[in-house]
Amino acid sequence: MKKLVLSIFTAFFSLCALAQKDNKVTIGSIDSIQSKILNEQRKIWVYVPSSWTPESKQRYPVLYLLDGNDHFYSTVGIIQHLSQGIGNTICPEMIVVGIPNTDRIRDLTPTHVDAAPPFTDSLMLKTTGGGERFVSFIEKELIPHIDSLYPTQSYKILTGHSFGGLTVMNVAINHTKLFNSYICIDPSMWWDQMNLLNKTRNSLRENKFSGTTLYLGIANTLREGMEITKVRSDTTKGTRHIRSILNLDQYIKEQKQNGLRYESKYYSNEDHGSVPLIAEYDALRFIFDKYRFKLTxxxxxxxxxxxxxxxxxxxxxxxxxxxxxxxxxxxxxxxxxxxxxxxxxxxxxxxxxxxxxxxxxxxxxxxxxxxxxxxxxxxxxxxxxxxxxxxxxxxxxxxxxxxxxxx
The missing domain is CATH 1.25.40.10 (Tetratricopeptide repeat domain)
Incomplete structure (x- = not known):
């Protein structure tokens, strides 16, 4: 019966969710949108659950994924595993919208910098600081586009890693109600002399975040011989990345009165590159911790x-x-x-x-x-x-x- 539903869904909606075509297993489809805000054509990767049919008119929460070309397959796989079948009902089935990059450092940095910070090349800096325009593209063009074409619910999640995590924090602090939940994975909070980190500290004190959920995943980027308990007192450039994230974690935990639903985890066995998979999994478990129906x-x-x-x-x-x-x-x-x-x-x-x-x-x-x-x-x-x-x-x-x- 599921194969029958899937064949209808594929023919009607032009999406291939776990369907076989030309002896290939494919997940999702490539959509595109002409952005007036960014003045460019943007490709979008979209996955819709195979349970969708035109007859049922079922609708789904939407997870928007930064660096979509890097994390689309793993994120879709995690959601499928957690949402399908009698045993795996840990989170709802979801639409996943992956946003591939065109100019990554332009879109995922909230402020422009001229002096080269650590981990970047000075040649990359010319287009930095386009983060607010990119957020405007998501809010005013991408989300309406997705809502008009796909079976969406109102519940939305934004997830990002590294510079994507920096963008997640920028949206969570400055455009809080744009999404219901945020997954921030090893964010580059060191950017621009920790400019956003300092603004975040103030915002956490002054604003309310009731109804918003945030998960922070922290990778082990310590150099050999350094310990997590001692890194805060270190002053070298090599530890700025993890120090800035640990400070972010501390600032959030200090302001429990603002109503933010929050959890963080330090992954001692994961580095900056390996942490997204496990952090995404844990974040979804946290966000939907009350979702699962437990049969006894x-x-x-x-x-x-x-x-x-x-x-x-x-x-x-x-x-x-x-x-x-x-x-x-x-x-x-x-x-x-x-x-x-x-x-x-x-x-x-x-x-x-x-x-x-x-x-x-x-x-x-x-x-x-x-x-x-x-x-x-x-x-x-x-x-x-x-x-x-x-x-x-x-x-x-x-x-x-x-x-x-x-x-």
Whole structure:
């Protein structure tokens, strides 16, 4: 059934999410947008979950990914692993928008510098300081473009590494409500004599960040022989990167009154280049720490457990957390209902199928499954009714065969 849905999705939306074409496995598609703000054509890499179908009209949170050409595949893989299947419901399925670079140091630096700082070449500095124009491009052109073409929810995440992390902090501090959550990985807070770091310290004291979540991943960039407990007192240029991040971490933790939901982690076994993968994983676990629905053996075996009520209460709570209506995943409920049906636990099966019909009334699969329930109960007229309903939404061989047999 998933392959059937995927084939419809691919043909209709011109996106290849885990689809095979010409014997190649592809993830996502390449879109583009002509930016008047940046005065250039920008390619955009877009992944949409394979669960999407035109019939269901399902919508998804969006993760915007800086340095998209470097981190797109790994980020999509992490989200797929954490969001798909009965066991892996740690975070919701998401659209991923990767933003490849054209002039990286221009777009990802908030201020212009003339004197060469550490880790950069003076020849690279001519275009620095375009960060605010780049943020304006994201806010006024890219996000409206994505919202107009793709099945988006209002919940948005911005994630970036290194200079991308610097941009994440610039947006989090100066354009806070543009995104709901921020993933900042080993950011280059040393930039421009720690100009943004100092502004961040003041902003954390003076402003409120309620409703905003931030995760900070810190790599081990210490030189050999240096310890994390001693680096703060070091004054050499070689430690400016990690010192600036540790100071950022300290400043955030000192201002708990501002309402920012925050977590940080120091990865002693990861360097600047290796840290994005594990930090992205941990960040999503933190952001969506209350999202996961946990099934217990009692839920599956005790007939007195109100499983439907448990699902409804949990997703009502998560909907409040994410500030948009969230329903139990259609596939999860359908598979659970099918399992109970096979075990002849008809009351639980019916409750789950009814829940899916209520939440996904434009999906043919929920009516087909409910028809299976009535068929198992010997209610021929109801089974016919629901198979016909499934076919009225979408012609499919499974429902058609069952209906023809009944007729």
């Amino acid at each position: 053996p009692k839920d599956l075996t005790d007939p007195t457990v109100d499983l439907v009520g448990k699902f409804e209460r949990h997703y009502q709570e998560v909907s409040k957390l994410l500030d948009y209506k969230l329903s139990p995943p259609e596939d999860m409920i359908n598979e659970l209902g099918g399992d109970f049906l096979q075990r002849k636990e008809y009351a639980k099966a019916e409750g789950l199928f009814k829940l899916n019909v209520a939440n996904y009334p434009e999906s043919y699969t929920v009516y087909d499954s409910y028809g299976d329930y009535f068929l198992a109960m010997g209610n021929k007229s109801k089974a016919i009714e629901y198979f016909k309903k499934a076919l009225s939404i979408k012609e499919n061989p499974g429902s058609r065969k069952k209906l023809n047999t009944l007729l």
